[in-house]
Amino acid sequence: MADAPPPTPSELLxxxxxxxxxxxxxxEDNQRMQNQIAQLVNARLEHNNNDHEQHGNDERQSLPTHVSDTPQNRNDEEQQNEEAQPEDEGENPDNSVGPFTADIMNFQLPRQFTLPTTLTPYDGLGDPKQHxxxxxxxxIVNGASDPILCRCFPSFLDGPALDWFCSLPADSISRFQELAKQFEDHFAASAIYxxxxxxxxxxxxxxxxSxxxxxxxxxxxxxxxxDLHPEVHLHAIKSGLRPxxxxxxxxxxxxxxLAxxxxxxxxxxxxxxxxQARKSDKSATKDDERTHDTKKGFKPVPRYESYTQFNTKRDDIIKEILNSKLIKPPRKAGNYPEPKNVDKSKYCTFHQKHGHTTDECxxxxxxxxxxxxxxxLDKFIAGHMQKRTASSSEQPSTGQSSKEKDKAPAQPREVINCISGGYAGGGSTSSARK
Known part of the structure; x- marks a missing residue:
């Protein structure tokens, strides 16, 4: 008979x-049973309290408080041992019906023992051996003995894992090794991968x-x-390197x-x-150059529709107003990086760089x-203010074309009388003329 194929991860899940x-x-069934037992115990307590009120507080204290006290053959010595135990042990009503033997349950925890809180409770998923x-x-850090391991292990279980522990048969666990073995076997399928x-x-x-x-x-x-052997580790990591x-x-x-x-x-x-660092620097430099090229290819748009005609070259005007500090030169004037194939025959006085003229700027x-x-700049304008004012303020009102406007005679602003010839005073001598 052939062996059955192992279950797939989906089947395991x-x-x-x-x-x-x-x-x-x-x-849920266990919880219902516990609730029923608790109701029976409470009913019995109330019945006993009504029948024995005359016996005083001592007799009422001897009445059973939970299911573990119901056996009537308990002797006085066992009662004294339970009263000597810490209060936190007596508060758990499920100890007597738990899976541990009497030796483990009767073990008295040290007074200074504290339960660690750094371990996450196991809820039924994950590797049980790792837990x-x-x-x-x-x-081990707290020096826990075998009974202490058994008593504390349920505190780190949750959900289905805690339900599994509560379902273990009574008086079936005498050593922690037995508990760990059953725990690992039961949740072995939880370690799916x-x-x-x-x-x-x-x-x-x-x-x-990288x-x-x-x-x-x-x-x-x-x-x-x-239990990974170092040689296997070394061989595998070398085999995985790319050529x-x-x-x-x-x-x-x-x-x-491995070292x-x-x-x-x-x-x-x-x-x-x-x-990688050098590559990052180069990419940053390329981005800067790309940004610079973008700025370099930018062509400004003229702001004015018409420009004043000067009686002096723009180069000379720029030089004079720079020397008079009427304007300031650009911040990078004279320090602009020039391309390799720049036209040296063109020079801008304002930017102090080659590549274009001042008239083209x-x-x-x-x-x-x-x-x-x-x-x-009135002194650099032909005709001074009169011509500039006339060209900027006058607007065509009759719909004439620009050629007809240029042909129309200019209206005289003043009349100046001049002597074209002859004597001014009518005398022939200089004294007579004066």
Missing amino acids: KMVTELQQANQRMA VKKFRSIM LHDFDYLTTIKQGPQE LKDYITRFTKVAMSIP GKFQETIAVAKPKT EFHEKAKGQIDIEELH VIAKDLLERLARQGH
């Missing part, structure tokens, strides 16, 4: 779900993955594998221990981080026009 539901139903290991390591040695051989370094990220990812998986210079270096160096491998890897990681033209309209 389904089995775990069904087991949890069964445990939940069992816990037991964590529990042992925490309790655990890595083993073979899984390490499937971990490979990605084409673009050596640091690969080692970190590999180490996380390796740490979850119990390249570092793989060739490891093949030549042949490290025999030697990590020493070689540390140097390679430093080199990769240095290259829109910024310089706008600046001079603004100063001219403010009245600061």
